[in-house]
Amino acid sequence: MPEHFADRLIAACSTKGAPVCVGLDPVYGKLPQAVACEDPAAAIEAFSLKVIEAVADYVPAVKPQMACYERYGAAGYAVFERVVAHAKEAGLIVVTDGKRGDIGTSSDHYAAGLLSGHAAGDSLTVNGYLGTDGIQPFIDTATARGAGLFVLVRTSNPGGDAIQSCKLEDGRSVAQMVADHVNQAGKSHVGKSGYSLLGAVVGATKPEDAADLRERMPEQVFLVPGFGAQGGTADDVKACFKPDGTGALITSSRGVIYAGSGSDQPWTQAVANAAQQLRDDVASILA
């Protein structure tokens, strides 16, 4: 059996000094001059690879946003594959941010491609609106491959409230109901660390929800986007952790990858410094 995803992730966070993740969301119009070229897919590839090299010493994980690569079709998808491979070679844990989800047979195809196939990261974000039989194929493949999953529970965008905050007749919100399903589905997949391979996406901009969700999902690692540019602050993310400082992976994207913008340093140095700062900021929250 391959090593359990949550055990690998927690060990990597300990080695690097903090549970942080750099989001790779490359946008052609925002790239540094140094990687600019006429082919957008080639430019985001050069940028992504250099970001990976700049941050690899400071963070345990990166989260490539598939949409940024898929924007350029098959050529972009090939770039995505090479970015995933490069990050894994650099010793980073790859959280593929694809938010996939479908009925069972189609989820099985996505799982085959994104967790064990040509573009296999270490984990994948998943949308659970289709229910547990849409998630089960991802769990099956992840179990076999030592991979992990993060199901969307509470997202960091303002409009998520319209769906996720709706109250059910039993008093739970939609997000709480999804959280309970995720916790239940993950119970038979818990590693030595006490965490399941089935994690949850819990946005950093909803601190009032985080403490409650932490209680509902004691075996879930929270993937916490929205730190930095999306408005999440250090205090906002505290509630995502257990008292022992485990249980969440804090993600920052624009605040790290575009740190070179307006800086006097070489851009890759600015990115490395921002990754180090992210690590130190989160480590100090947990100290």
Add this chain to the structure above:
Amino acid sequence: MPEHFADRLIAACSTKGAPVCVGLDPVYGKLPQAVACEDPAAAIEAFSLKVIEAVADYVPAVKPQMACYERYGAAGYAVFERVVAHAKEAGLIVVTDGKRGDIGTSSDHYAAGLLSGHAAGDSLTVNGYLGTDGIQPFIDTATARGAGLFVLVRTSNPGGDAIQSCKLEDGRSVAQMVADHVNQAGKSHVGKSGYSLLGAVVGATKPEDAADLRERMPEQVFLVPGFGAQGGTADDVKACFKPDGTGALITSSRGVIYAGSGSDQPWTQAVANAAQQLRDDVASILA
């Protein structure tokens, strides 16, 4: 301005004789001997292109399932692009079944790739769990390109109930609440036909819900998967239509594309016959 998606779709359904759609869900292990080869991506390409040619005279639309192509990474994604292009050249309306959805900036990237970029179909299925600001970029791009969208409201898989049937404190189910959001978001994007570019996915295996959803979403075209192999019958889909026979697009996948299995006919002839039968079956329901 490009022609409105719903107007184009309804005209195409009228021309072909019924509002039906063939789902392209090619699975390597199920392909006819005639297209078998050692490269799975090449095999599903050959199969998909021949299915398109076989059904193009009988149906107005095809629905490629992205998961089946993404299973094979960038090579599969390139196949998907060629399948979309081939279907458009054959005069078919392409419903890309990608079930994408993210926060606004990432949804914008998906919309750029799948509605106006390298792999642009005529429409895309979208997951609305992230709320209306996650859907708006798709609407903006679709408006500019004469494209359409189908938001997941009620899916045809058994496990969808666990999320979508939950009752809110105001008495609506989660699916009904999502339906009301979709209807509201689509109101300013209605074409001459009376239908919005923003449609809804409503599974054929939930007839008890269909009539209610039809009332809640008078401007939405329903994309109805699950006819045939997933268990949906003719009676199940009736409630998805308005009395004038418009308002739904009935999809069958396995029942058409694998019709050659066990048949004495050449497999492409069996597929063509099954597409014709699908058209005639749905036309007779509406007669």
